[in-house]
Amino acid sequence: MTTAAADPAAAATRRFEVWGDPIGHSRSPDLHRAAYALLGMPWRYDRRRVDEAAFRGELTALDPTVHGLSLTMPLKTLAHDAGARRDAAARATGAANTLVRAGDGWAAFNTDVGGLARALTEAGVAGVPRARVVGAGATATSAIAALRRIGVGAIDISARRPGAAAPLRDLAAAMGLAVTVSPMDRPVGIVDLTISTLPGDAPVPADVADGLAAVGGTLYDVVYGTWPTVLAEAWGRRAQEAHPGMTMLLHQAVLQVRIFASGSPDEPLPGEESVIAVMRRALVGG
Template structure:
């Protein structure tokens, strides 16, 4: 039976192939997470990985046939996936980034784009019972910082400090903050003093080098650290949080929850529609993160 959700078009029942694309991609944990969930949910879908860069994305996308249900996109493909999407959800529109393409979810057959990174951050923080964040800090001003800012807006933030090597790079985040009703304050990354916040979201690359004094200054007043990195752990910042005796979380929680939202999209075309046996699927995905060999 073809499943139709109001306003979402037809979800093609025979489309069973999915992949995560990016460059690099060998480190991705997404295939294990998706496979664990599909097994619980009784979905006969295959989910692999493919190394694709921005220059080859269009050709690779055009080569997919009707067997393909959807794609997960990681760096450096979120902007080109945004451009390729015929429609986009609000989170994607705000961030200019698409990390999920539903390929067979509209009557026209054109891809629909979503950003599940935002929801992944929100849900990862809720694992630590953080559901309201009046003020916060973001470290770094790259593409992921945009998703972090939108996530903080959904958690009620009105003030966000953005610590970056080049404060002028924060300009786009200041503009987005104005749209979201958030006062965004650029601060040099090497500042010796930062306002106290309950949450810090770090969006720097995992291999980023930070002097200990810089990292320690951020940790002293940073509250809980959510570092979006998971392939390079521990990081300079997580080490500083440990020295400060403060809690630090890797990006695995964000990865987990954004993957669950992707599966909702691939299943129903809607990231806000829970699935039957979803709690069991999430538990299986958590077990994979602890022990990859359980998949």
């Protein structure tokens, strides 16, 4: 497939943005700009603060030179709904973090699923028998899909309000996973891997965090800007392995760059290993 970079006229006018609220903390510009520079793509990548109420109007009025968008919270469900077509991950989760122009409309993708799956594989936990997802928000849907992708067969969904996890339970069951739902202060069973999808500033009592750590295996916390989290500290008290969400951020961005370059998250970038390396350096050094 011909990449967008092969068309100098199109490449010269192509722009991308990351939207969310808040957005000032986003590391996406560092990642994307590093990739574009190495690939020789004269593209721009900027950030814009957009909340849920403004999303539809901003999308409708968007300058046509903006070819694609990265979407963060709280816009992922709205981005999914804006897609005239959606990839399998977006359809499965009802969320999208990437929009790219497709004819007169938008194609929606969820690269959080693939990014998390790649991050978990990098952490050495692919294929563990049982995992726990902490939290019941939008990111938890991507975590469940990522766990299925890396071969996990059974999950426990741990939520403050177990009733709120019913859609996640149904999603996991539809994917063929054995699933239980438990309160955060009474997790069900011992697992090999815990994925926390809680915000970095989520108030988790120390005894609840310690209880999760006691039966939690390796921790992968999707948070990357606030570290250590309360959960990471609990894992540390037990000298257990804990990973921040930096690698998920990295790998979902790699898949976004693939989409912006070729239209597909499955089309590797030219010299992709070098691209990943320069993006990783930008993330660590930024």
